[in-house]
Amino acid sequence: MEASTAPWTSCLLDENTFTENFMNRIRPRKTYLCYKVEILDGDARVPLDEKKGFVRNKGANEPGMPRHAECYFLDRIRSWNLDRGLHYRLTCFISWTPCHSCAQELATFLGENSHLSLHIFASRIYRRPGYEAGILTLQAAGAQIAIMTSKEFQHCWENFVDHQERPFRPWVGLEVESQHQCNELQAILQTQAN
């Protein structure tokens, strides 16, 4: 269960919320997106820890218009007004890959903000009409897209979860499912490599 106030905007993820949404063999009907920001300075990467957090989609069963997690993510980035004279890397760990529409929006955003680069790690591939084209559009816009492996799940656990000092414990089937999703993503990404 989640906190009752503004569940799609908080600081650290509840352990169960993390597991229930990022466990890659299940298909939750909601999406969580954890993000972090770094300044790229030559080969160095300087983390901006104050700009780290997560967002969640708002479902059709909640008040107001439904909104995908990526929209909230874009809201946050825009609100920061990051310095155009610097270069930033945005990394997000998202429980579903962006849908066609969100992928288009992210791609447009990247096109308008050459000082930002985006790395996406997804737990699993979202398959709704146009999802393949969306992923290709994102890739063409310069985004790096990959499937989360145990390394990324552990990173999320350590950085975005209220883990109470407990170590990350991989679930059964994590590696197999990750490899499976990865194979499918590679197949999509290579579609237009011609």
Place this chain on the structure above:
DNA sequence: ATTTTCAAT
């Protein structure tokens, strides 16, 4: 390979 999946057949 099976997937019904940012909910509502």
